[in-house]
Amino acid sequence: MQQLVLQMPSSRATQSGYRGRVRSGCLTCRSRKVKCDELRPVCQNCKRLKRSCVYKPRKSRQYQYQRSPPRNTGQATSDGSGSAAGLGRLTQVESASQQYPSPSSEEQDESLAAGVAAEGGINSNIVGDTAKNPFQSPDSSIVDIIVRLHKALRRQDGTSRTIDDAEFEAATPSTLISRDIELTTTIDVLATRQAPxxxxxxxxxxxxxxxxxxxxxxxxxxxxxxxxxxxxxxxxxxxxxxxxxxxxxxxxxxxxxxxxxxxxxxxxxxxxxxxxxxxxxxxxxxxxxxxxxxxxxxxxxxxxxxxxxxxxxxxxxxxxxxxxxxxxxxxxxxxxxxxxxxxxxxxxxxxxxxxxxxxxxxxxxxxxxxxxxxxxxxxxxxxxDKSTHLYETIASSVFDFYFRLQMISGEIAKLTHYHRSRTAGADQEDVTQQIAHITLRLHRLWDTRSAAQRQTPGDLRAHLESKVADPIIALVGMCHAAYHAEFIEIGRVLGDPVSEFAESRQAMRQMREIVDGDWNVYQQGRGTSGLKTGYLRPLFLYAIECMDREESQWAVERLESIRNPICRSDFFAVFARELSEAQLRKERRVTTRFFCMWHFGVPPPFL
Incomplete structure (x- = not known):
């Protein structure tokens, strides 16, 4: 008798075309704002109109999303995420994501029925809540949808079902997948608005x-x-x-x-x-x-x-x-x-x-x-590791050499026509005197280099284990190349046309011996091998100062092997080749900065 009464539609509701707020019944009737007779698994309205009839899961049946705790790795510690403030923020994200109300709840049914909002693909309810707490995200509701999807797919496969499956009877895989897409898209769009x-x-x-x-x-x-x-x-x-x-x-x-x-x-x-x-x-x-x-x-x-x-x-x-x-x-x-x-x-x-x-x-x-x-x-x-401390002890004096060398390099740069007048004979005479003084300082710096810098690669390998010897050899090689590069720079600073500056020619020979020698100039990493970035400036100066096409091509090829986008190695390889070709055609030095602005349309990056 009770079943018969429930199956009888309310004539009053039918006649009046009920459009009030519906707080019970299937989600389909509620989105249409019509009264539902709440028959399970399919109500009469959905059956008559051949619609999918979906009921909201009972609260006692909702699943909780359990996250696995983050792994405690050395990387997590080194990147700062293991600190107190970092962990506090991550914990806030985790807890908020589990407490976020399900988008299929009563307060969001109408938003879900209307679909994702046009701006950013986010429901207005979610945007409002996120503005209050930017770490909230509806992760917990995804598990509910996924579980329901698994149940629906099992039913299609003909597997046995339990009594609890009745409430998911009308949830077709297409409906569940569409809701999963909406939820995951919402989460991912919200994530793009946060600073990672x-x-x-x-x-x-x-x-x-x-x-x-x-x-x-x-x-x-x-x-x-x-x-x-x-x-x-x-x-x-x-x-x-x-x-x-x-x-x-x-x-x-x-x-x-x-x-x-x-x-x-x-x-x-x-x-x-x-x-x-x-x-x-x-x-x-x-x-x-x-x-x-x-x-x-x-x-x-x-x-x-x-x-x-x-x-x-x-x-x-x-x-x-x-x-x-x-x-x-x-x-x-x-x-x-x-x-x-x-x-x-x-x-x-x-x-x-x-x-x-x-x-x-x-x-x-x-x-x-x-x-x-x-x-x-x-x-x-x-x-x-103990080898790191040994390397550090030896490398500290080598870095001190490099630092003092770069301070001298800055003084040489200030003698170029970019930073001071070079149009009068008195200007040139003054620059020549200063260059002579700087050259003496460079020789003095070389004479006081550390003991490690006085060794050959073979000597260093004979006295140190490979974990220490190999990086020391690589460091010394880059520092020596940087030292010889300053004499090539001096040759360009002294003037035009191309002069036979003896120390510049000798420096280029020394640099080629280092690059083609046994100084660990190549490195492995990030899926490719390439020349170490410390050779970028020495090779660039070699390429643009050399007035021999074959030697210049050698330097350009070595530049191409650096393969580092941060230091713009590809650009400097092309720059060196084009500038070298221009100098060979004109049989004179070409001003580096102005050629770059003319040929590439931009001033040269720092080197």
Missing amino acids: LPLSFAFFVDQVDCPAVTPFDGVNWRRMKAEVVGVGTSNEAVAEAIVALSALYKGQMYGLPLSKAMCLYKSARLAYEKLLGEGVEDFEIVLVTTFLLSLFESMQYYETDALLREPGEKFIHRLEAWTQSQLPRSSLAIRIIVWLRLLHTIAIRGGGMGLISDRIYNLFSSCSDAAIPSLAVPSDQLPE
């Missing part, structure tokens, strides 16, 4: 390098990144600078548009200004942020205004107070200043204006001309 902080930190630690620094100071560079990530977990300005720099490197590595990276850089600059305005007691945090932004600017020099070329008074006052203070300075701060000076050197070559003002540079020089301390291993990392 842990991912950026991991990429920063694993991938971000500096061609002017990393090949010559790799151990300290890795330690710096781990330490900076630790600072970034608790400081917004440092974190935003890491995110911007990581986005830039991804764009450079994969040939992607850099508009997103530029937006992140501008946001990081605002956070930097806010940091300065807050008057943070620890100036070294400001210094870390300054370094990260300057590294970004060294790669995007013509699209950014160098932070330290026209620094604000707040930064200058803070730097002056810090340099005059008697408090001890950390190894990280001194190392960062040394690296900033190296970045400035490459930014004044080829007619660049540099990254640092004279006032700031002089302040930096006052606190970094003494011994350069190595960075300690971060406390949250595993102890390094």
Whole structure:
């Protein structure tokens, strides 16, 4: 009798065309706003109209999404995601995703029936909730849909079903798949609106390098990144600078548009200004942020205004107070200043204006001309292998040689016609005298090189195990090539037409012996082998100074084997070939910067 009563349609509802809010019945009738008789598995309305009849699962039957805990790997620790702040944010994401209400709940039925909103493909309800908590996502409801899909597919396969399957009877695979697509799309679109902080930190630690620094100071560079990530977990300005720099490197590595990276850089600059305005007691945090932004600017020099070329008074006052203070300075701060000076050197070559003002540079020089301390291993990392410490001990003196060499290189760059007058005889005489003095300093630097630099590759292998000998040989080879490159640069600075500058010719012979010799000039990594990036500038100078087509082609081929998009090795190989051909046709030197602007339409990148 009860069943008969339930099957009788309500004539009143039929006659009046009910359109009020329906809080019970199948989801199909509720989306149509008609009264449902709630028969299971198919109501009379759906049966009569041949529609899919789907009921909302009972709350007692809903499945909870269980996430497996993240693996505790060494990488997770090194990229900063294992820190307290990083773990706190990840925990917030996890807990919020499990607490997010299912999109098939009562309050969202109408939104789901209407489909995904036009803007961004997100339901308005989800957008509103996400604005309140950007870490929420409807992950938990996906499991419910997937479970229902499995049940429906099992029924189609003819497998046995349980009594609990009755509530899923009318949920066809097509319906479930469409809902899964909507939910997963919603989640993924929401994810694009969040700053991927842990991912950026991991990429920063694993991938971000500096061609002017990393090949010559790799151990300290890795330690710096781990330490900076630790600072970034608790400081917004440092974190935003890491995110911007990581986005830039991804764009450079994969040939992607850099508009997103530029937006992140501008946001990081605002956070930097806010940091300065807050008057943070620890100036070294400001210094870390300054370094990260300057590294970004060294790669995007013509699209950014160098932070330290026209620094604000707040930064200058803070730097002056810090340099005059008697408090001890950390190894990280001194190392960062040394690296900033190296970045400035490459930014004044080829007619660049540099990254640092004279006032700031002089302040930096006052606190970094003494011994350069190595960075300690971060406390949250595993102890390094003993071979690393032995390598570090030997490599520190080699890097000191490289640093002093680059400071001399900056002085040579300032003698070019890009930075001073060279149109009068008196100008040329003055440059010749200064070059003679610089040449003596270069010879003196060579005479005081470390014991490791006086050994042949065979000697180093005979006295050191391969784990230490091989990277030391590679480092010494790059430093020696950089040393000989300065004599080639001097040959170009002295004048035109091509002169038989004896030391330049000898330097080119020495460089070719290194590259074709046993100095570990090639490296394996990232799926390909290539020449080490430390040889980029020496080979470029070799190619454009050599007036022999065969020798120039040798240098271009070696440049092509570097294969590093960050240092733009492909561009410099083409640049060197075209400039060399132009010089051979005209039988004279061609101005490097102006040829690049004429041939490629842009000033040359830093080298």
